[in-house]
Structure formats: structure tokens, C-alpha cells
Amino acid sequence: MAGNEVRNRGNVNASPSAAPATTAEPDEKVLKNRPKASALRQQRLPAWQPILTATTVIPAVFCVGIVFIPIGVALYLASSGVEEFRVDYSQKCTIGQPCTVPITIEKDMEGKVFFYYFLSNYYQNHRRYVKSRNDQQYMGNYDSTTDCEPFDKMSMPDGTEKKILPCGAIANSMFNDTFMLFTDNVAGIPANTNVTMTTDGVIWEVDEQRKFKNPSSDWKDGDCTPFQNYTKPPNWPVPICQMHGGMQNVDFIVWMRTAALPSFRKLHRILQPDGLGHFTNGLPKGSYRLQVQNNYPVSTFGGTKEFVISTTSWAGGKNGFLGVAYMAVGSLAILLGIIFIIIHIKFGHSVDELSNINRQS
Template identity: 50%
Template sequence: MATSSETSEQNVKSRRPAESAFKQQRLPAWQPILTAGTVLPTFFVIGIAFIPVGIGLLYFSDEVKEHVIDYTQCLKEGENITCADYIKRTAMEHCTCRLPFNLTEDFKGDVYFYYGLSNYYQNHRRYVKSRDDSQLLGRLSPVPSTDCLPYAFAMEDGVEKPVAPCGAIANSLFNDTLTVFSHISNSNVPVLRTGIAWESDKQIKFRNPPGDLKTAFANFTKPENWRVNVWELDPNDTENNGFQNEDLIVWMRTAALPTFRKLYRRVDHKELGYSTGLAKGSYELIVDYNYPVTDFDGTKSFIISTTSLLGGKNPFLGVAYVVVGTLCLLLGIVLLVIHVKCSKRLYPPMSQSYLINEEPENNKPK
């Protein structure tokens, strides 16, 4: 008859893992044997491959021409006060500043205008989530997504209305107007407001509601920090309004780092005098200054740039390849020297006399 202790032992579940190759850790495994014959060639191959690639990347990066203008503290036109201080004192009243500059060489090929911001954390988790993707696809709802709070509703004429587009990203849309005046042609440089957004974003992620935009957005209000309605973002092109406005689409693609630039305009090379690019000479940047950045110690800049086969100017990747390749070559040489020296010390060459006097055991006289 079984005792109570034996019965309790039988009732206790075994904690032994199931009898399988995975749970019993019997899976076949492979690991490289690190020897001088395998490690040293790897270092030399990486070094020889990476250095030319890095030099090529640096060459293409240096081919890109850039001109950067920091206009954060530009002076209000006709007054001795910065626009940053002026809009702070006057509750965002309109401010214009002008910054003359010279291009010392021709910018050949396609020329692009960018705006740059620093110390601006678009990658903050709550900021990135603060949008309504369903709304941006043209599916308007009287109750926006809770992710948009507290930028989901706003007052208009004493009535609370849903905001379109809602959220912190849309509410903080960059709204400086940047114009380049050419003293060569005595006119503004012609630019295109379209063709600056990713085609995949414009075709897949952003859609306008059907029908007339003003009618479709009649029961909605604009974001609190906007000065115009969503259907008035581009007064010159009705197709570039609403959620498919390319300035809005570019801004809604949040940056990963606190210092970033976004494409603002493309120079229209179909216009007379700009078919080959932007000629060297005297220019003037005219800024309608609306966007405050000094409160968070940020800066604003305007960038004129060309492109290469690899895109814009970015020397980091080329420098990284050259540095890694050089380090691998140096490590390979150092390890090779150590290997040769240690091999001689551990296995000294046998003298010739030792080889002659040494006799096999079976040849010795008995």
C-alpha cells in the first residue's frame, strides 16, 4: 500500500523540460575557430574594401555645393530689433527681415532650398503619436483620435469644433515664408512648391476628403497656431491644398534627430536664366518671420544645395568607412606582427646538428 508521502511525490509535476532537441539544448551548433589564418585575412579584406568605398562616398559628398544662412536673429526690416524678439513682444505680429548673401560659384544642376531647425525634438514619443492617420486619409470624423489631445478641438466663433488636421505635429507646422531675390535678374528666383514630398506619402498616407475642400471642412477648424485654413495652404495651386499639401506632408514626416533639415522648394529650371542651375552672384534672402524657436534655444537656417548620385551633402558615411577601414588595416598589421613573433618564440627552429645526430629508435644497436 502506497504511503501518503509517496502519493504526494507522484502528484508533484516534474519541472524537467520537454524531451525535444530545442528544450534539451541539443540543437546542432557551429562557431568559427578564431585562428590567425581566419582573423588576419578578414581584417585586411575589410580594410582594403572599406577605404576605397569611403573615398568614393567623400568624393560624391564634396561634389555637392551648399550655402547655409542662419537667420534666427535677423533684424526686422527698418528697425534695430530682431524678428525673434519682435514676434515675442507683439504676440506673433508679422515681421520681415532681409539677409544679403553672395554665391561665389555656380550651383550647376538641380538646385534645392531647405529650411533647417536645431534643438527641435520631433522624435519625442508623444509628439510622434500626436496625429490622426485616419483623418489624414480623408476620413473626417467629428471626434478625432485621442492621440491628438490636447490639439483635437479648438474654439471658433465661440463654438468648439474638431481640428483638422489635428495633433501636435500639424499644430507646429513650419510657417516661415522664404524667398530668394536675385540681383542678377532683378527678380525673385522661380521655385516650385510641388515635387518636394515623398511620392509614397502623397499617394498612400494622405488623402483629401471628396468634393470641395472648403465645404468638406466646414464643420472643422484650423489648428490653433495656423494663420490660414487647410484648404488655403497654397493660394496658387488648388491641387496642392488640404491634406495633400506637400509642405504639410514634408513636415508630418518627423525627423529622427534634433538637428534636421526639410525640403522647402525646388528651383524651377524651366524659367529663363535658370536652366543650368543657379548662377554665382549677389542674392538676398527675404524672410516672413513667423516661427518662434528662441524659447527653446533653437536655431533656424536656410540652405541652398545641389545633389549628387548619392543625394545631398553627407560626409559622415564616407568618413566612417575610411576610419573603419583604416582601423582594420592597422589591427591586421599589428596582429600579424604579434603572430609572427609569438610563432618564432613558441616554435624555435631545430638546428641541423640536432637533426643529423637524432636517430630513430628502431635503428639503434641492441
Template identity: 40%
Template sequence: MPDDIPKIRQRGKKNQPKDTAWKQQKLPALRPHYNIASAIPVTLVTGVATLAMGIALYFGHMGSLEQEVIYTNCTLQNGTQVTRIMRSETGNQTFQCLYSVILEDDFTGDVKFYYGLNKFYQNNRLYFNSRNDQQLRGKVTEIDGCDPLQYVDYKNGTKIPIAPCGYVANSMFNDTFQLFYMNDTTGRGVRVPWTTRGVLGATEMKRKFRNPVRAANQTLCDVFQGTIQPPSWRYPICQLGANSTDADVGVGFENIDFMVWMKVAALPNFRKVYRILNRQVDMFSNGLPKGTYQLVIDYNYPVYMYDGDKSFIIASENWVGPRNLFLPVIYLVVGTFLLLVTILFILIWLKQRLSRVHPT
């Protein structure tokens, strides 16, 4: 044999696994055989459970009361209705709209107040990515990712960073609301007390939104010096919430309305929590009593450019949350479908049994 031919290595049984059930994959295994008889209990139990859940959710949601006021077309104090106010028409002017709201039932328990927008696509990728989370935590000069609303470029070459930067902050919702109860014994309207406690979680607020650190002798506007407000804002960020009568509203990056808006919605038709009823006031300790209310709206936010609608919602919620029949209907449809499938399987099973007993 020539020397240049390599020898084949003989491994023998050195590396062969032992002949055991575990190493030779001979362990017993369950190999179920599915047929009509085994499928009937599965579809029956699943269908009954799903249908029961749908019924429970349906009555739960029907127990949640809700009153919606669509105010896209503003009704002024003199009764005049202004159709789809444009920003170019208003400038810095604020229209005040008045609406009469009649609650036919007592809204007992916790009551939340929402504002809603339709046809507003906060889920657009270019839109919701236009922000800088480091800036919202207090680093005001961090503007990466906010293009084209990163800074204002002046003709002399000066670039002033925008705070808060990006499309999301620039389009912040800024309508404000007041609600008055008109059925009190004094004959005067009583302002419904609101609170911001519970609108957002405390952990989320502290982790994602913080004002810049300031010295003892500095104001909030001092630490925001060298920045400028977004193009659509009327006032700088340091004044946001400064004039509010509610101390819990917060100012600057820690303003509750700003934080709620920066949580972008997943669908184009959405609602966001505005305030929660303060039930520590005696007259409203059990919720909102039925009767007549007057809703006062400071109309600032334009929706004409995308043909959208605005609404104000009063919602009394129970264990299922606000009224939304989408999920109960889905459960009811799926549960009914599974029960119909179960009936079909039973008929097929009976036919098979009868054919065995009386073969043709």
C-alpha cells in the first residue's frame, strides 16, 4: 500500500451510545388519536366558557354609564355655532363653548372624564418616533431623533434646541374643560371637583418624565433658558401648568396633560383620561348625581386639517372598565360558533354510531 494514502480511523463502539430507552429515544410517548368523540368535550367546554365570559362582559359593560359630547363645531355663549374653527382664523384667540349635559341616571362610584379624537393617527411610525426620551427625563439639550423639529435655525447661524422636541409634543392637545352641576339647591352652578390622582401611575411618571435639576435660587424657566417652545405652542414649556388652580397638575415636563398626551394611542380613534372625579367632596362622594350640567370648553385645538372630530366623555366605570362592547361581542360570537360546531360534531357522531349498529 502506498505511504501517501491516509489510513481510515476505526472508531469501533467507543462513541456509540448505550442501548437504553433514554439514549436510544425509545421512551413510551402519548400519541393521541383525535376523532369526533374526543373533539366534542373540547369544543363544548370551550364554547360554554367563552359564551359565559361574553355574557358576563356584556352585562358588565352595559352597567358602565357613559355620556359623550361631540364639540367639533363650537357653540359659543351667545348660541352661535362656529363650524370647524381654523387655527388661521383664531390665531392666539380662545373660543369658549357651552354645552348643556343631562345625566338621566346617577353615575355612582368612580367617574372619569375623557377627551376623544377621531381620525388622528398617533400610530404613524414617523410621528411616534419623533421624540427624545432622554430630553423628557430632564436633559433638555438632547434632541436626537426629533428631526425636523429638533431646533430653530436662525439666519445668523444660531441653532436653538426645541423643548420638548418632536412631532408628538408639537401636536399636544390643549383644550381645557370645566363642568358645573346646575341642580343644586342654591340655584347656582356648582363646579364639579376634579383630581389628577390616578390618571397615570406614579412609577411611570417618575421614570419617564422629570424636569431639569435646578439650584435653590433658580426658577423652572431659568433651567429651560437656551431652548424654545415647539412651533405650535403659544407658551414655553416652563409655563405649562403654572396657572392651574389644581396643584397636582404639575408644571413643565411633569405636567399631567403633557404626560398623558405623550403616551401615543394605538388606533386613530382614541380617548385619553383628562381628570377623575374627586369624591372627597361631600356632594359628590357617591359619584355624579343625575341632573343638568353645563360643560364649558376653552376651544384651542384645531382638527379641520384632517377632518377629525373632538369629544368630551363622562364615564362611570365598574370592574370591566369603560363601556366598550367590542370584546363582549367577540366572546359571544366565538362561543356561539363553538357550540354550533359541537352540535354538528354530535350529529356526525350519532350518524357514525347508527351506521355501525345498522350497517347497509
């Protein structure tokens, strides 16, 4: 009996219903987010690595010199062909007073003639100065004066505050000297003839049509009604509504395009024929009188002012730096090419020697 009970218990424990369930584990785990087996994703794209040898480097260096030197010569000759006259009137005129500066042009300025003003040591590229403006205001949202501090608003005599239009340090420091040029002793032109200048072509079309806007398309000069809730910048003699063109005043737009260098020139006017047959081919040589209304002080920052008359070429104005730079780089490349040839002849390996090295390795 006892043995049967033991056997029965053993059979019970060994029954299939009591056996634990087992699961078969796969040999490999399934990898999630695995990149596709493409050449691009698996970084198996064919590659080319240049091997710099004397036969490839030396001709490339000579090619750079051969290309750069003629370009530099052409740029330098184009710049040399530009006629330019400059007169510094900083010390010749008193601030706030008109003055006359004699000018003698020794060569005919043929073609298109441009009139510039030049400022030195001004640093119009200063970070805080460049940021002190609000383009939204200039585009027509006159109440927007963000980033214009401290030239965003001004207290009025009656105790109220008005927003400045146009706001910002750039607008407040606008250049306001005026120029008039008259003939004195020029062949074929009577004395005291006014040299006619125009603003056509001075500013970019995008500035006039999109970046600077008046209250309406039919706004007229001198209509200050739309601007009555605003005041002029502290340094301005008159409000914007009394300036020719209002917010689209040419001198204002030119000044608002800040310069990248501490000393710069800005385009003021362009020569225009006077309708009497004068100045049709440019500005002839002779004696002239420049009448300046000297309003802009430069002694406070140690700068100077100049009036510039210049022609242009296909390469721009008179600036020989780019041509000299091209010629210098080209000459340096030719010199380096010669040095590389000498080094290669004296210390380099021939093709046969390199092939022997490859076989030995």
C-alpha cells in the first residue's frame, strides 16, 4: 500500500498538467531603428581623396599666378582711369556759416560724374549706433520706436511726451551740409553758371518703394498734419514733413544705409545737363566755386569732411587696392611656384624612385 501511494504521488508530480511551460528564445534579437542598408546611410559611397604631389601642386600654383596677375592689372588700370577731385573744407568753413571754397579741375571729367561727401574717423559701424533704429517705423508704423532709446521720445514744453519721428541715433545724427557748385573760369561756359545736380539714381529702388514710406501715396511736401503727434529728432533743424520727400528724402535714406568702415563716402548728387548744352559730356576742366552751408560739426570726434567729385569705370570708383591685391597674390603664387620647383629638383623623388618604393613596400 505504502509503495503504491509513493508511486501514485510520483505520477501526480510528473503529470503533464503540472509541468512548467517553456518558450523557445530566438537566436538573434530584432534590432529596432536600424538604418536601411543603403550606400548613403551605411556610409559606403565612393570617395576620392586627392594626393598632393609636385606634378599637381606646382602647375596649380602657377595657374593661380597666371590668372590673378592679368586681372589685377586690368583692375588697376580701370581704377587709374577714374578722374577724381577731393577738397577738405573742415578747417576752411565755420560751423553754421556759409563759405566758398575754390576748386580747380585740371582734367576733363567725361561721362557720368558723381558728387560725394566724405567723413573720416566717424565709426558709423559701431554696434550700439547701428542698432539704434526701427525699420518698422520707417516703413509706415510711426508709433513703433523700439530699440531707438534714448532717441525714441522727447518731453515737450507743455509737459507731454511725443514720439520722435524718425527715431534712433542714426537718424538723429544725419549729415546736413549742403553744396552748390558754380563755374568761375571754364571754357565755353559763362561764369557763375550753376552746375546742375540731380537726385535721380542716388538711392536704391527698394529703399524708396519698400523701406521708407510716407503717410499716404498722395502726401505732399510741407503737409505736417499726419505728423502732428510726433516730434523731430533733437539735432534736426526742421521736422521730416518740411524736408523734400518727407520720409523718402534722398539725403535721409542715403544716411540711413550705414557704412562698414570708420571713414566713408556717401553719394550726394549726380551731374545733370542743364538744358543749355552745358555738362552734356561731363564736367569740363577749369575753375569752380563750391558754396557750402557748413552745418555738421566734426571736431568733436576728431574727424574731417571732404567734398568729392569723381567719375567711374566698369570696376567702380577710384580704388586701386583690389588691383594691387590681385597682382600681389599672383606674384606671390609665381614666386612660390619657382621655390617649389627648386625644392623638388633638389630634394624631391622621381617617378621611378616612387615606383621602386611602392614595390619594396
